[in-house]
Structures are given as structure tokens and as C-alpha cells.
Amino acid sequence: MQTPNQSQPGAVRNPNRNPTANTRTGRIPRREFLRRTALAASAVALTGPWLRAAEDRPRYFDPFETVTLGKSGIRTSRFSLGTGMRGGNRQSNHTRMGREKLMALLRESYERGTRLFDLADLYGTHPYLIPALEGVPRDRFQIVTKIWFRPGGIPEPERPDADVVVERFLRELKTDYIDLVLLHCVTSPDWPKELSRQMEILARLKEKGVIRAHGVSCHSLEALKAAAREPWVDSVHARINPFQMSMDGPPSEVVPVLREIKAAGKGIVGMKLVGEGRLRNDPDKRDESIRFVLQLGCVDVLTVGCESIAEVDDFTARMRKVPVPEQKAA
Numbered sequence: 001m002q003t004p005n006q007s008q009p010g011a012v013r014n015p016n017r018n019p020t021a022n023t024r025t026g027r028i029p030r031r032e033f034l035r036r037t038a039l040a041a042s043a044v045a046l047t048g049p050w051l052r053a054a055e056d057r058p059r060y061f062d063p064f065e066t067v068t069l070g071k072s073g074i075r076t077s078r079f080s081l082g083t084g085m086r087g088g089n090r091q092s093n094h095t096r097m098g099r100e101k102l103m104a105l106l107r108e109s110y111e112r113g114t115r116l117f118d119l120a121d122l123y124g125t126h127p128y129l130i131p132a133l134e135g136v137p138r139d140r141f142q143i144v145t146k147i148w149f150r151p152g153g154i155p156e157p158e159r160p161d162a163d164v165v166v167e168r169f170l171r172e173l174k175t176d177y178i179d180l181v182l183l184h185c186v187t188s189p190d191w192p193k194e195l196s197r198q199m200e201i202l203a204r205l206k207e208k209g210v211i212r213a214h215g216v217s218c219h220s221l222e223a224l225k226a227a228a229r230e231p232w233v234d235s236v237h238a239r240i241n242p243f244q245m246s247m248d249g250p251p252s253e254v255v256p257v258l259r260e261i262k263a264a265g266k267g268i269v270g271m272k273l274v275g276e277g278r279l280r281n282d283p284d285k286r287d288e289s290i291r292f293v294l295q296l297g298c299v300d301v302l303t304v305g306c307e308s309i310a311e312v313d314d315f316t317a318r319m320r321k322v323p324v325p326e327q328k329a330a
Contacts, residue, residue, distance in 0.1 A: 059324045063316035064113025067300050069267025072213040072234040074179055076142040079316055080116035080269065081109045082305035083125040085277060090124030090154055093307055099128065106132035108309045110141060112316070118269075118303045119173075120146040120184055121165070122153055126172035138175060144269070145169055146184035146217055149198065162201040166210060177210055180235055182217045189222035192230045199232050215266070221249040221257070228260040235267035240299065242292040243285065245275030255296060262298035270299040274315075277305070287318055294322045 063079035083102075085093040094102050102125075106117065110133055119125045126145065133141060147165050148154050162181075169178060181202060183195055192199065202214040213234035218224040227236045238258060239247045248254060261268055270293050279285045293299050302319070306312045 061294050061319050061322045061324055063302075063319040064115075066115075069180070069213070069235045069269070069300050070262075071265040072180070072267050074142060074213055074235075074267070076179075076301065077113060077115035078301055079114055079312075079319065080118050080144075080301050080303035081106070081114050081312065082118040082271070082303045083128075084118070084120055084123040085305035085307060087120065087123040088153060090122065092123040092125065092305075094305070095124050095128075097307065102128050103132035105307075105309060105312075109306075109312050110136065112309075112312060114312070115140070116142045116144060116301060116303070118144050120148070121169070122146065122148045122184060126169060130174040142179040143173065143175065144180040144182065145173070145178060146182040147198070148184045149195065150185060162198045163205065166202075166205055170210070177212065179211070180213045180215065181205075181211045182215050182235075182237060184217050185219045186216045186223045186227075187218075187220040189220075189226050191216070191223055192226055192232070203232065213267075217271075219248065221253060224248055224254070224257050224261075227266075228257055228264060233261075233266050235269065236261055237269045237271050237303070238299075239272040240270045240293055240296075241273050241275060241279075241289045243275060243279075243289065245278055246272045251292075255298075258296065258298045267301075268299050269301045269303050271303050273302055273304055280311075286315075287321070290315070290318050291322045294319065295325050297325060 061078065064077045066075050067078050068075050083092060083094040087093075094105075097105075106129055117129055119129065129143065147162055149159050166178065166181060169181075170176065183191070183198060186195070188194055199214070202211065205211045206214060215233045215235040215237070216223070216227050217237035218227055219239070224236070224238060227233050238254070238261075240251070240254060240258065241247065242251055244250050258268055273289050273293055274280060274286055275289075279289060290302070293302060304311075304315055306315060
């Protein structure tokens with residue numbers, strides 16, 4: 001029986017054989033080589049502009065992108081859920097919505113990508129967060145809370161030192177550490193001198209790992225300027241929007257101080273972006289405020305007291321519409 005070869009009809013062909021190769025030398029014939037080279041050059045010519053166009057497309061802000069709060073080492077989401085709308089006397093609109101609804105809001109916001117949760121003794125929201133995030137490893141989210149040292153505001157008349165207060169916070173939060181602890185609502189230009197004892201205590205707690213960072217929530221322009229100069233500050237909560245709503249001064253005066261804070265390596269969390277809810281029914285101004293703050297280039301995190309998951313979705317969708325400014329060449 002004759003063995004089939006490649007010249008016979010029905011012969012078995014080698015599937016790995018290159019039909020255009022020289023069967024004796026294994027080289028590609030010159031004509032085929034030139035054809036392939038021309039095709040490759042055409043592909044480069046066609047894809048080059050397309051790739052450049054893709055690179056030139058603007059990049060937009062991601063509300064759940066991981067950012068770092070200055071030199072604190074705290075890495076968290078760009079969007080933070082606030083819990084203190086109309087807060088005082090350990091209540092807020094968030095606690096008033098009821099335990100089940102608040103816990104659902106916290107959990108669903110986490111599932112969207114929120115990693116920073118903004119709490120305070122003044123708001124009474126400590127007991128809700130950890131139960132809402134049951135099963136989530138503690139290092140997957142970050143907690144910021146605040147010590148209320150001013151008269152009034154909370155039921156007790158006395159104001160224990162920060163170590164006593166933070167120990168209570170840990171029990172209420174059911175956690176071993178707190179990521180960021182702030183002195184709440186500082187207004188005096190001399191707050192670093194007036195609160196020096198509490199600052200020293202918080203610094204020791206940071207050394208022990210009980211807290212990861214400390215700072216202030218500012219409610220006056222002079223207090224904000226003092227925060228920019230004070231080395232103890234790791235991060236600042238600052239009121240910022242383009243309309244001077246619930247702010248410490250006009251944007252023209254506040255923004256340079258924020259840039260000074262940023263240049264000093266401190267984190268900045270922007271608050272009052274929707275004017276304590278006054279822009280809730282004005283979508284155009286909400287867009288303008290979000291765009292203004294994001295494009296400043298110095299505000300790390302935006303914290304907003306959304307009262308429903310629909311508001312979380314609305315606010316974060318508006319963040320996604322804002323293009324990231326191009327970096328200027330040095």
C-alpha cells in the first residue's frame with residue numbers, strides 16, 4: 001500500500017506546517033515577508049492615533065478611589081458618609097431615622113464602596129456602625145470621630161480628658177482602635193494653646209496605637225489658619241463650597257489656607273459641600289459645588305451627610321462627572 005504524501009489527493013497534511021514557508025529551508029519567501037511587514041506597518045499606523053486618542057481622553061473622579069489623608073498613612077475612599085445632619089445632644093437626622101434604617105444606610109453605602117465613616121460623640125452615631133458592618137474585617141473601613149469639648153452640646157456637664165473619652169468611644173464603637181480622632185468644632189485662633197493638654201493625651205494614644213491620627217474640625221477662619229501652622233495636626237475637617245454656605249469665610253480666603261494645609265502634608269476632609277442640605281433641591285448648584293471642591297486639588301475626601309442610599313448614589317454619580325485636572329508640567 002502506498003504511503004500517502006503531500007502531493008496525493010486526500011493526503012494527511014501537517015497542521016503545524018506553515019503553507020507559505022520554504023519546505024526545504026523553513027524560511028518565509030521574500031514576497032510573503034514583504035506582505036506581512038506592510039500589514040504590520042498598516043496596523044501600527046491605524047492603532048497609533050487611536051491609542052493616543054484614548055490616552056487624551058479626560059479621566060474623571062472616582063468617588064470610591066483610594067486616597068491618602070496627607071502623611072497620616074490613612075488610606076480610604078474619596079467619598080465619606082457623614083452621620084451628623086442637624087446633630088446635637090447625641091442625636092442627628094441619622095439617629096432619628098431609627099436603628100434599622102441607619103444601619104441599612106451604613107451597610108449599603110459600604111457595599112457601594114464607601115470606606116470612611118464620619119461619626120462624632122455629638123451625633124450619637126457610635127453604636128450603629130460596627131453592627132451595621134457585621135462580618136466586615138475592621139481593616140476594610142476607617143472610622144473618624146470627634147471629641148466635644150465645648151459647653152453644652154452633649155448631656156453631661158463635665159468634660160473629661162481625651163484618654164477617658166476615647167476609652168468610652170472604643171466601648172461604644174466595639175473596636176480596638178480608631179483611625180482618626182478630631183477635636184470637634186474649634187473656633188479660637190489660640191486653640192493649640194487652649195487644648196494643649198488634650199493634644200498631648202491624643203499624641204500618647206497615637207504612640208500606643210489606640211488611635212492612628214489626630215486633628216481638628218474647624219469652624220472659623222482663624223482656627224483653620226492655626227491648624228495650618230500646628231505640627232500636631234494630621235488631618236483637618238474644613239467647611240468648603242463655592243457659595244460661602246456655613247463656611248468660615250469667602251472661598252477666596254479659605255482656599256489659600258487649605259492649600260497651605262495641604263502643602264504642610266496634612267490631610268483635608270471637605271465638609272458642608274451642599275450647605276448643610278440647603279442645596280439638596282438644587283442639582284445645578286450641587287454639581288457646581290462638587291466640581292469646585294474636587295478641582296481645587298487640595299481636598300482629599302468629601303464627607304456628606306446623605307440621609308438615604310439614593311442621596312449617596314446621586315452625590316457619587318455627580319462626582320463621577322467631574323474631570324480630573326491635567327497635571328501641569330514642572
